[in-house]
Amino acid sequence: MQTLKVELAERSYPIYIGEGLLANPQCFLPHVAGKQVAIVTNETVAPLYLAQLEQALAGRAVISVVLPDGEAHKNWETLQLIFDGLLKARHDRRTTIVALGGGVVGDMAGFAAACYQRGVDFIQVPTTLLSQVDSSVGGKTGINHPLGKNMVGAFYQPKAVVIDTASLRTLPARELSAGMAEVIKYGLICDEPFLGWLEASIEPLMGLDPQALTEAIARSCQAKADVVNADERETGVRATLNLGHTFGHAIETHMGYGVWLHGEAVGAGTAMALEMSMRLGWIDQAARDRGLRLLLRAGLPVVPPAAMGADDFLRHMAVDKKVLDGRMRLVLLRRLGEAVVTDDYPQETLRATLTADYAAIAAQLRGK
Amino acid sequence: MQTLKVELAERSYPIYIGEGLLANPQCFLPHVAGKQVAIVTNETVAPLYLAQLEQALAGRAVISVVLPDGEAHKNWETLQLIFDGLLKARHDRRTTIVALGGGVVGDMAGFAAACYQRGVDFIQVPTTLLSQVDSSVGGKTGINHPLGKNMVGAFYQPKAVVIDTASLRTLPARELSAGMAEVIKYGLICDEPFLGWLEASIEPLMGLDPQALTEAIARSCQAKADVVNADERETGVRATLNLGHTFGHAIETHMGYGVWLHGEAVGAGTAMALEMSMRLGWIDQAARDRGLRLLLRAGLPVVPPAAMGADDFLRHMAVDKKVLDGRMRLVLLRRLGEAVVTDDYPQETLRATLTADYAAIAAQLRGK
Numbered sequence: 168m169q170t171l172k173v174e175l176a177e178r179s180y181p182i183y184i185g186e187g188l189l190a191n192p193q194c195f196l197p198h199v200a201g202k203q204v205a206i207v208t209n210e211t212v213a214p215l216y217l218a219q220l221e222q223a224l225a226g227r228a229v230i231s232v233v234l235p236d237g238e239a240h241k242n243w244e245t246l247q248l249i250f251d252g253l254l255k256a257r258h259d260r261r262t263t264i265v266a267l268g269g270g271v272v273g274d275m276a277g278f279a280a281a282c283y284q285r286g287v288d289f290i291q292v293p294t295t296l297l298s299q300v301d302s303s304v305g306g307k308t309g310i311n312h313p314l315g316k317n318m319v320g321a322f323y324q325p326k327a328v329v330i331d332t333a334s335l336r337t338l339p340a341r342e343l344s345a346g347m348a349e350v351i352k353y354g355l356i357c358d359e360p361f362l363g364w365l366e367a368s369i370e371p372l373m374g375l376d377p378q379a380l381t382e383a384i385a386r387s388c389q390a391k392a393d394v395v396n397a398d399e400r401e402t403g404v405r406a407t408l409n410l411g412h413t414f415g416h417a418i419e420t421h422m423g424y425g426v427w428l429h430g431e432a433v434g435a436g437t438a439m440a441l442e443m444s445m446r447l448g449w450i451d452q453a454a455r456d457r458g459l460r461l462l463l464r465a466g467l468p469v470v471p472p473a474a475m476g477a478d479d480f481l482r483h484m485a486v487d488k489k490v491l492d493g494r495m496r497l498v499l500l501r502r503l504g505e506a507v508v509t510d511d512y513p514q515e516t517l518r519a520t521l522t523a524d525y526a527a528i529a530a531q532l533r534g535k
Numbered sequence: 536m537q538t539l540k541v542e543l544a545e546r547s548y549p550i551y552i553g554e555g556l557l558a559n560p561q562c563f564l565p566h567v568a569g570k571q572v573a574i575v576t577n578e579t580v581a582p583l584y585l586a587q588l589e590q591a592l593a594g595r596a597v598i599s600v601v602l603p604d605g606e607a608h609k610n611w612e613t614l615q616l617i618f619d620g621l622l623k624a625r626h627d628r629r630t631t632i633v634a635l636g637g638g639v640v641g642d643m644a645g646f647a648a649a650c651y652q653r654g655v656d657f658i659q660v661p662t663t664l665l666s667q668v669d670s671s672v673g674g675k676t677g678i679n680h681p682l683g684k685n686m687v688g689a690f691y692q693p694k695a696v697v698i699d700t701a702s703l704r705t706l707p708a709r710e711l712s713a714g715m716a717e718v719i720k721y722g723l724i725c726d727e728p729f730l731g732w733l734e735a736s737i738e739p740l741m742g743l744d745p746q747a748l749t750e751a752i753a754r755s756c757q758a759k760a761d762v763v764n765a766d767e768r769e770t771g772v773r774a775t776l777n778l779g780h781t782f783g784h785a786i787e788t789h790m791g792y793g794v795w796l797h798g799e800a801v802g803a804g805t806a807m808a809l810e811m812s813m814r815l816g817w818i819d820q821a822a823r824d825r826g827l828r829l830l831l832r833a834g835l836p837v838v839p840p841a842a843m844g845a846d847d848f849l850r851h852m853a854v855d856k857k858v859l860d861g862r863m864r865l866v867l868l869r870r871l872g873e874a875v876v877t878d879d880y881p882q883e884t885l886r887a888t889l890t891a892d893y894a895a896i897a898a899q900l901r902g903k
Contacts (some may be wrong), residue, residue: 254683255682284686
């Protein structure tokens with residue numbers, strides 16, 4: 168087991184990473200202050216892991232709330248199921264909400280914890296690679312609005328994050344790839360040596376080697392924790408974590424939530440950010456191709472949907488949270504291992520990026 | 536104009552109190568960081584004060600969202616109207632939400648500000664006495680759930696609070712009395728000299744004398760700010776602000792939201808807290824009667840609804856937030872000017888308090 172500590176003064180918390188942690192009471196009980204616990208999970212994860220977790224929490228008054236699965240349900244109506252469950256079981260302000268599942272469950276359970284009686288304790292048990300390396304660090308919680316993703320939410324920190332690498336064995340291959348998009352991102356934005364390690368380790372990682380996974384997850388969480396430490400409320404450097412996300416959110420919104428996985432959209436969005444960074448002359452073609460090749464080896468799309476034109480992107484990007492007072496800020500790469508957030512670029516470079524022939528680039532790289 | 540400063544480190548903010556402040560741009564513009572402003576108000580307040588406030592904000596891109604009036608609308612559906620308005624007008628993370636109205640508008644607009652894109656700036660312009668002395672200080676925001684009041688919300692601080700005493704001229708007499716319940720509360724829980732001042736000033740206050748109002752509001756806000764400063768997240772002394780509220784919430788829940796005004800329920804609830812404190816031997820009958828008499832002179836009910844029995848109270852009080860792990864904590868008076876939060880009392884004293892003959896006590900006091 169590896170343990171990281173996310174340092175946020177009185178809101179600091181540990182991240183435990185290892186095989187079989189779901190069944191280990193010592194990962195949970197020190198972080199449960201009251202007698203009541205509410206496990207929030209979904210109908211896919213519940214049959215796989217709920218009993219194990221309930222076992223680890225034996226001795227507490229545990230209820231479980233099983234949500235429908237999927238991003239399409241990341242809305243107020245589903246959130247309401249959590250509040251209903253808590254209130255019907257008369258959970259008070261000292262209850263602890265445990266999120267068991269992927270990013271959607273974590274975001275909703277975390278937002279419920281942030282809002283229930285104006286804030287109760289919260290433990291994250293992310294069961295997908297994406298949520299393990301992304302949403303379990305940083306305190307972002309929330310739900311979608313018909314007019315935009317994650318438009319309603321809160322910054323709210325968990326008391327602990329428990330990552331059981333064994334839970335990845337039941338994860339569909341497509342979702343494993345989607346999670347790798349975020350892992351690769353950390354290498355690209357702030358850790359060039361990690362990028363090299365990933366290039367050397369991508370096969371064992373995709374083959375679910377537990378040690379490789381623990382290392383990749385720990386380094387990803389550490390990278391994110393370092394950035395979050397430096398900038399908890401995302402006014403500056405934290406925005407670099409959104410590499411590929413502004414383009415990616417536009418893809419998700421345009422295609423409809425759930426058609427592309429979030430990580431898949433981030434993969435294609437990262438390809439676009441690499442392309443634009445090259446077109447600005449910040450990275451050379453070899454660096455762009457190094458990034459693209461790793462994305463391809465992780466099984467990720469590097470080509471945006473054929474159905475989307477430049478205007479589609481621009482329209483959807485304009486409601487993204489990175490728009491401040493109407494100026495569109497993008498996360499781009501100054502070099503591999505260093506990202507910048509900037510709105511200082513020629514509009515025609517953005518348009519050229521949106522209309523570049525990614526299919527041809529990918530075909531060429533696959534051919535090499 | 537009086538200016539108080541609520542000290543909360545980097546979240547400190549000023550409270551401006553005086554006649555005609557609604558029309559004063561200098562109370563607002565220094566606290567508006569971006570170009571976009573969203574005024575949230577309701578259908579009762581909008582015709583009275585919206586144009587004036589828009590005038591004070593001239594030069595910014597201002598939208599307004601007009602909600603239906605009343606506690607019955609303090610729910611997710613109404614909150615959604617705020618998010619819809621913000622997203623349709625493409626307000627970004629630097630927008631400022633201005634709450635123009637009473638406590639319901641302030642709670643909802645504040646919660647919307649806490650949640651919109653995980654938190655945007657927020658200015659409160661409370662137009663009722665209750666919201667001026669209570670909800671404008673302390674950062675409590677939220678909405679009701681069918682199973683309980685204020686069960687979903689956030690602690691979220693405004694950038695400034697602007698209190699225009701002139702807005703009380705359009706306030707119904709019943710709501711003025713309701714606001715006085717909270718003013719009197721501050722005297723009872725932490726400021727015996729203020730209680731004496733109120734006994735001497737209750738007639739000018741009820742007659743809307745601007746100077747008396749400014750003084751009463753400023754001292755109330757200061758009292759609350761002092762308590763909030765000491766305990767921002769309500770783990771200890773802050774709970775004393777709930778004097779009369781546990782009983783009062785039970786009345787509101789039982790009668791249905793909006794039948795009794797919140798302040799009226801707090802008035803009767805405070806009478807019950809006085810009664811229980813006397814029955815515990817902590818205050819004498821003269822002290823109880825001093826409190827009751829001031830409540831009566833402010834036009835407040837001191838008799839709970841005839842329809843409510845002890846079991847009704849106990850049932851509704853059990854889901855109140857003051858219940859920790861099943862123990863019912865109450866705010867009571869150790870003496871006039873000093874409140875305590877305790878679950879250390881004989882159950883039969885609580886039951887005797889719930890079944891006391893308040894109508895007879897009130898009749899006797901009115902006869903004196």
